[in-house]
Amino acid sequence: MSTFTYSGFGLNILSAIPFPELSPVSSFEQVHVNIRFGEVPAAPDGFSFSTGRISYTMNDRELLFTVAGVGKYYVAGGNTIIIHPENDAIETRLLRLFVLATAMAGILQQRHIIPMHTASVLIDGKLTLIGGHSGAGKSTTLAGLMSKQFRIFSDDIVVLAEGTDRIIHGVASYPMIKLWEQSMQAFEYEDRSFRVMPGMEKYGLFFHDDFDTNRYPINKMIVLKISDDHRFSTEHLTAGSAFAAVVEHIYKPSFFNTPEMRILKFKTITQLLQHTDVYLVARPANCAPDDLLSIVTSLI
Structure with a gap:
């Protein structure tokens, strides 16, 4: 075999x-x-x-x-x-x-490794994580960053790992970016040869040649959400608010709820936040992709 x-x-x-x-x-x-x-x-x-x-x-x-x-x-x-x-x-x-x-x-x-449910871009040897619950605009933002020639490090999952300097680093999952049909259309991507799941309008775009297996320090995390007042806003989160925002974007959070895993979460995220700025970007439910992209790029 x-x-x-x-x-x-x-x-x-x-x-x-x-x-x-x-x-x-x-x-x-x-x-x-x-x-x-x-x-x-x-x-x-x-x-x-x-x-x-x-x-x-x-x-x-x-x-x-x-x-x-x-x-x-x-x-x-x-x-x-x-x-x-x-x-x-x-x-x-x-x-x-x-x-x-x-x-x-x-x-x-x-x-005993924490995965984050975020995309990431690599800039000057450091990572910016981009998270957001379904519908918040993560996929569309990633598609826009690709169109602006930003270097995509990983899509959907970033693995957290402690470096020799005791700074938390990010490790890429695999070289495929998953985009919904709406994001494909917004930035005019035409390759629909790899459907992620039968019957789903979500497509995989590969970047094997540019896949980077090295680990890099994480210096920023941007969390996207739908605003309550139909306006754009940006907030620099600190202390407990930053901790809660990061924990909320752990991948498969139900896997990390035993006493031992809760200790792991606390130690890892606390260590991450010593060197990582966390921003919350709220956006209107209906907004032009370029408007959201402009705000995200101003932060990274």
Whole structure:
């Protein structure tokens, strides 16, 4: 059986299935994550919950989740992902989607690493993170930054890692930017050859040649939201407000709610904020993409 080697999320990944979304590498000395098909074990001891079509059972060492209509996934020890499709007709693209999202979040949690649900741009050797809940304008802003030739470091997920200088750095997840059809149209991107998920008007744009596996210090984070008064505003957040805004954008936050994970969150985010300015940008629900882009670029 063929195996494939990749770099992603700051980890060396050995996989039984090809991942066009990940950055291929010729070889590495140490495997951090092994992805394969197989039978999954019984549900581990731990707490269970569900979010829509996905049900979870997990603790700090194991994660078993089931995606309705897709299959089961088992994640263990911070180094193993086992995929058990519901049937042979399930599209590989769909199976990969939940590996790159939920399963890898489980790997990071088990390795005591915090992932942020943010995009990021690299400027003069430092990272600016850009976050926002669904509909806030993150995807449109990222598309606009691409059109202005900003260097996109990562889309959707940035992994936090402590540097030798004890400053929190960011690590890119994988070299694909996901844009909704509205963002594709706003900035006239034409490549719709890679649909992220069947039936969804969201497309992947690859940047394998420019993918940077190095880690860089994070000096800014911009959080986007819809304004209550239909106006633009910018606020420099400090202390508890900054902490709350950052914590709110941890990827898969339900994975980090055990006592041990809460301590990890507090230490990591507190350390991050020692060297990172956090800005809240509120925008009208209906605004021109260039107007929002202008405000974001003025901050970075």
